[in-house]
Amino acid sequence: MTNNNFFLKEIKEKMNKILSYYKNKMSKIRIGKANHEMLDDITIEYYNNKVPLYHLSSIEVINSKTILIKPWEKHNLSLIEKSLIKSNLGIITINKGKFIKLVIPSLTEERRKEIIKSNKLKLEQAKISLRNLRKDYNNKIIQEFREKDLIEIYKNDVHEATKASIYKIDKIFYKKNQEIIHID
Structure with missing residues (x-):
């Protein structure tokens, strides 16, 4: 396994842990619907x-x-x-x-807005965690490799993995907020 494959595998595992944690947190939000x-x-x-x-x-x-x-x-x-x-x-x-x-009582409009605001904070925290992870791995790549072309390729791979994880988190956020907005 090349170093890049190792780095990518390792960062994707860590990103999946962040995604799982975020998804778990979002699933526990009371939205006026029993679960x-x-x-x-x-x-x-x-x-x-x-x-x-x-x-x-x-x-x-x-x-x-x-x-x-x-x-x-x-x-x-x-x-x-x-x-x-x-x-x-x-x-x-x-x-x-x-x-x-x-x-489970129905949510008031004010409570829905509070929950969505809180969700935005959780979303930002998750994105910050992902970006910090990207930064750490970019630093590891720079320390590990000397060839500028390789560094750019590997950093691009890390960037793409981060972008994909942020997209997944945004989807979870959007889905949860749609549930909050459209609950009876």
């Missing part, structure tokens, strides 16, 4: 340990506005309810005795 991913970060204080919600219960998306959480053991219902309320997700939590019903 189980919005609960991924919820942990329950269970016997002095932080346990993910999905380890103690089943999570079922009933419709675009409702999620049901059914604990495996009934005595965990109040622990789950406390954690959901403490999480500050902006979801209405209703304890029905055997399960918890989560109702």
